[in-house]
Every structure is written in structure tokens, then in C-alpha cells.
Amino acid sequence: MSLVSGRGSQIRFGGDVDLKTVFIRLKQNESVKVRVLSVNDYVEYLSHGSYAHKIYTQPCVAPNGVECPLCIAAKSGVEGFDALYVKKRYLFAFADLEMGSIRVWECSYNQAKDLLSQIKEYEDDINEVAFNFKRTGTGTETSYKLNPILKMKGDLKDKFDKFEGGEVELSFFDDVLVPRSENMMLDVLSEAGFPMSEFFPNYLSKEVREVNNAANDEEEPAF
Numbered sequence: 001m002s003l004v005s006g007r008g009s010q011i012r013f014g015g016d017v018d019l020k021t022v023f024i025r026l027k028q029n030e031s032v033k034v035r036v037l038s039v040n041d042y043v044e045y046l047s048h049g050s051y052a053h054k055i056y057t058q059p060c061v062a063p064n065g066v067e068c069p070l071c072i073a074a075k076s077g078v079e080g081f082d083a084l085y086v087k088k089r090y091l092f093a094f095a096d097l098e099m100g101s102i103r104v105w106e107c108s109y110n111q112a113k114d115l116l117s118q119i120k121e122y123e124d125d126i127n128e129v130a131f132n133f134k135r136t137g138t139g140t141e142t143s144y145k146l147n148p149i150l151k152m153k154g155d156l157k158d159k160f161d162k163f164e165g166g167e168v169e170l171s172f173f174d175d176v177l178v179p180r181s182e183n184m185m186l187d188v189l190s191e192a193g194f195p196m197s198e199f200f201p202n203y204l205s206k207e208v209r210e211v212n213n214a215a216n217d218e219e220e221p222a223f
């Protein structure tokens with residue numbers, strides 16, 4: 001099963017994914033030294049998210065052939081929840097030269113378009129040039145730029161060379177896009193004030209599930 005809906009090319013790079021560190025998240029004026037492995041190390045996926053409802057961007061699970069609670073909420077007609085409509089989001093993979101591992105940057109369509117045009121601009125040089133991937137500004141003024149590092153000092157060149165000929169596997173992106181469990185998605189909807197009993201009559205709140213679990217534990221035979 002794959003939640004990825006499109007990609008630049010078929011590329012390969014192995015390794016286990018540590019979800020705690022795999023995402024490149026930059027604050028204003030922070031940067032990370034990266035090697036751009038190719039012009040195709042990105043994928044498109046479908047997501048839901050609504051800042052106003054405190055529902056953070058997460059993959060739509062409909063491509064896995066299961067009913068997606070967030071799609072149901074988006075199409076429910078309940079006022080405000082149309083904000084959860086399916087959006088295309090993008091993951092770009094870079095070699096992080098400080099951590100020495102492949103990491104991803106998650107972004108919107110417009111950010112992806114901008115970054116891709118930067119990568120294409122440097123296409124002929126990506127095998128010789130490392131970049132500072134830097135965030136400037138906040139809110140709608142936020143921008144992410146690849147700034148070429150003119151001279152690789154110290155062991156940066158060695159770290160850069162380590163990724164020579166590297167490719168990122170499609171499965172890497174799938175490992176990053178871990179779908180939330182049905183209960184997790186329903187819980188965020190419930191917390192956002194969605195009329196659960198109307199649309200998800202079988203939903204049990206977190207509190208009820210915890211009580212049920214405790215009751216089940218008590219029924220287990222003692223050894």
C-alpha cells in the first residue's frame with residue numbers, strides 16, 4: 001500500500017526511518033547543510049489539515065482503500081469542516097550533511113514549485129555543490145532558499161561525497177508518511193467539535209475506550 005500519489009523518479013536510498021528526526025523543521029533564520037541528490041527526490045501526497053481546528057497536516061488514508069474519517073468530515077456539510085478538503089502536499093528528500101542521513105522537508109504546492117525551480121536552476125552543479133537550506137521570515141513572508149556553499153570546508157566535503165550516487169527509495173517516503181490510526185483521526189475530529197454521533201455513530205471517545213480497556217484488563221485471568 002502506498003500513500004504516495006506521484007513522484008519525480010524512481011530513486012533508491014536505504015536505511016531505517018526515525019520519525020522523530022527525519023523531518024527538516026526550521027525556525028526563522030535557521031538553516032541546514034544539505035546535498036541535493038537529484039532533481040527528482042520528491043513525492044506528492046494527499047493530506048488533510050485545518051489549523052483552525054487544530055488538526056495538523058496528516059496523510060489522507062483513502063488511497064489505501066479504507067474509509068477516511070477526515071474525507072467524511074470534509075464532505076459532511078458541517079459548517080467550517082470543509083476546510084479539511086484534500087490538499088496536495090509534497091515531501092522533498094535531502095542528504096543532511098550535519099546528521100549524515102536522508103531527511104525530508106514537507107511543504108505546500110507553492111513551496112514545492114518554488115523549491116523545484118531552485119533545484120532545477122542548480123541542476124548542473126548539484127554533484128559538486130552543497131547548499132545551506134535556509135528559512136527566512138515568518139507567516140506568509142516565510143521563504144525557504146537553497147544557498148550554494150561556495151567552498152566546502154573541513155569534513156563537509158567527505159560528508160558530501162558519502163552520498164555520491166545515492167538514490168532515495170520510494171519506500172522511504174512511504175515510511176515517512178505514516179497514516180494515523182482511525183481512532184486518532186476520530187479523536188481529533190471529536191476534539192475539534194465535529195458532530196460525532198451523527199456521522200460516526202460507532203465512535204467511542206478516548207475516555208470511554210480507556211474505561212473499557214481497564215475493565216477488560218480486570219477480566220483477564222490471574223496467573
Ligand SMILES: [Zn+2]
Nearest residue numbers: 060061068071
Ligand atoms: Zn481523506
